[in-house]
Amino acid sequence: MTMVTEQPGSGHGAKRPNRIFQNSMAKIASIPMILTALFVFVGGTAWTVLHSFTSSRLLPKLDFVGLAQYERLWGENNDRWWISITNLGVYGLCSMILTLVIGFTLAAMLDRKIRGESVFRTIFLYPFALSFVVTGLAWQWILNPQFGVESVVRSWGWESFNFDPLNNPDIVIFGILIAGIWQGTGLIMCIMLAGLRGIDEDIWKAARVDGIGTVKTYVKIIIPMMRPVFVTSLVLIASGIIKLYDLVVAQTNGGPGISSEVPAKYVINYMFQAQNLGQGFAASTMMLVSVIIILIPWAYLEFGGKKNG
Amino acid sequence: MADTTMHALSGPTGPKPKKRLSRGNIIVYGTLLMFSMYYLLPLYVMIVTSLKGMPEIRLGNVFSPPLEVTYEPWVKAWSEACTGINCDGLSRGFWNSVQILVPSVILSIAIASVNGYALSHWKFKGSETFFTILIIGAFIPYQTMLYPIVIMLREGGDFLTWILNEPLEWVGLEGPGRVRIMGSLTGLVLVHTVFGMPILTLLFRNYFTSIPEELFKAARIDGAGFWRIFFQIMLPMALPIFVVAIILQVTGIWNDFLFGVIYTKPETYPMTVQLNNIVNSVQGIKEYNVNMAATLLTGLVPLIIYFASGKLFVRGIAAGAVKG
Numbered sequence: 001m002t003m004v005t006e007q008p009g010s011g012h013g014a015k016r017p018n019r020i021f022q023n024s025m026a027k028i029a030s031i032p033m034i035l036t037a038l039f040v041f042v043g044g045t046a047w048t049v050l051h052s053f054t055s056s057r058l059l060p061k062l063d064f065v066g067l068a069q070y071e072r073l074w075g076e077n078n079d080r081w082w083i084s085i086t087n088l089g090v091y092g093l094c095s096m097i098l099t100l101v102i103g104f105t106l107a108a109m110l111d112r113k114i115r116g117e118s119v120f121r122t123i124f125l126y127p128f129a130l131s132f133v134v135t136g137l138a139w140q141w142i143l144n145p146q147f148g149v150e151s152v153v154r155s156w157g158w159e160s161f162n163f164d165p166l167n168n169p170d171i172v173i174f175g176i177l178i179a180g181i182w183q184g185t186g187l188i189m190c191i192m193l194a195g196l197r198g199i200d201e202d203i204w205k206a207a208r209v210d211g212i213g214t215v216k217t218y219v220k221i222i223i224p225m226m227r228p229v230f231v232t233s234l235v236l237i238a239s240g241i242i243k244l245y246d247l248v249v250a251q252t253n254g255g256p257g258i259s260s261e262v263p264a265k266y267v268i269n270y271m272f273q274a275q276n277l278g279q280g281f282a283a284s285t286m287m288l289v290s291v292i293i294i295l296i297p298w299a300y301l302e303f304g305g306k307k308n309g
Numbered sequence: 310m311a312d313t314t315m316h317a318l319s320g321p322t323g324p325k326p327k328k329r330l331s332r333g334n335i336i337v338y339g340t341l342l343m344f345s346m347y348y349l350l351p352l353y354v355m356i357v358t359s360l361k362g363m364p365e366i367r368l369g370n371v372f373s374p375p376l377e378v379t380y381e382p383w384v385k386a387w388s389e390a391c392t393g394i395n396c397d398g399l400s401r402g403f404w405n406s407v408q409i410l411v412p413s414v415i416l417s418i419a420i421a422s423v424n425g426y427a428l429s430h431w432k433f434k435g436s437e438t439f440f441t442i443l444i445i446g447a448f449i450p451y452q453t454m455l456y457p458i459v460i461m462l463r464e465g466g467d468f469l470t471w472i473l474n475e476p477l478e479w480v481g482l483e484g485p486g487r488v489r490i491m492g493s494l495t496g497l498v499l500v501h502t503v504f505g506m507p508i509l510t511l512l513f514r515n516y517f518t519s520i521p522e523e524l525f526k527a528a529r530i531d532g533a534g535f536w537r538i539f540f541q542i543m544l545p546m547a548l549p550i551f552v553v554a555i556i557l558q559v560t561g562i563w564n565d566f567l568f569g570v571i572y573t574k575p576e577t578y579p580m581t582v583q584l585n586n587i588v589n590s591v592q593g594i595k596e597y598n599v600n601m602a603a604t605l606l607t608g609l610v611p612l613i614i615y616f617a618s619g620k621l622f623v624r625g626i627a628a629g630a631v632k633g
Contacts, residue, residue, distance in 0.1 A: 124345075
């Protein structure tokens, strides 16, 4: 400690090794983390972005072609990509709204001191423990037109009932949505429930004294109070939506035709099957950009606001 | 309505009116039961289908209970179902998954717990920066890192080949030959360790930060170093968080599909990948009962963990979801 008061110039050379070896065990122990952060997360991402500007096909090579891959990606006749992002948009929007609404409704109901709360919670959350592949295959079977929902409803006497999402290109994404909602709402319900439990009982008492109805209390008081919980939920749902891949592969494998393709699948197809790396890199860079667009406002709201006051 | 309010205000029992059959209660329980059906339906359909014979499936519908219970589909799914030319059932995928799971869980938790410990009590210059990068990395789509990792694993294998063979050949001995990491279980274990790191490190860092600083300082004064404090003081206190981490990792790694399909070869495919290949295979007649038995078998491990762990599972996902 006394060293600090010495003249800055003289102690410079002698102090440096001291600082490097200080805490050296912690530094050695953190090597895996440092390597992962620098080489995989930063390095890997930068590498992919860099190579998205090249004409790499079977093997990556630094043969720059400017924005050619992106022009091809967003080209008017690249149906596969347009279908992919349209699907992601439709799925994403519906999934966000439905997951939030269902998740909050279920949580609010479970919070009303009901009987069998833990049984209901267990039922709502168990799909989240399953693999997307399991979810996709289970719903593929339930939505099977020959034996599943459609045939069952028809056998009840509603002969003209038509519900065959997995074979109808127009609505196939909703077939996937049913399965995605089934798997994902439990998590959001749990987060919402935790948020609701954090709200002071006195608020309810005050609302009741003022004669405000239950629904109105939720809409006007509770939900605005739970803004951070909603923001966290939204970020979680959004990052899950962009990753959507396994479910589609298992449930429809992108079909019928290419009508249920999604960007994550587009990337994998171009990188590992079509052997057109550059195109895959460009598409994955677009995925990265969309994540950044979602994350920056969130990070600003979460961290930027606090720092400034 | 006014009556209930009065009642609630006068009654000392609780903040909310408790009437058994109020209209609100009927709506609440009705909705909850309806949603329960939606959530339970697939599990029910899977179980029912897997216990039927194919003729019964062709006649009936997916919801009807089996008239004649048969366990044959389960046996077939486990030991006979075909993927491509291999007809040894899902058992192979199961054991592959076990071989991937055990080292991945151990390695990822070992590294992340030490990381979290270093980040909480042994901060050094730059440690927070690396941690921030790590957390941001958790949000980067895997697709942007998939191919660079392929290259890293391939080059890593070549480097190991060189370093293991060259010195031995130099003295005239025969080396172990070509070492491959890409496509091997080792490669997949490394990938799981890397991608599990952000969330696990966060989990452990938050936990270790909550351990009082005084305890740590007392141990320091007594002369204990980095590892000694970790093993003798921190580890025994952190057992619950280790259980949470294990639950998180076992379900996450078992359910993985993307990494399995990219970083392994058909012989070492994990269970989820093999399941998908069995069910979505275009060859042969579709045996829905075998498919559903196979699907249930794959879901069994996480389901058992989920039902056995109860609140700890919730704690794990909550820790993953809500930043500490």
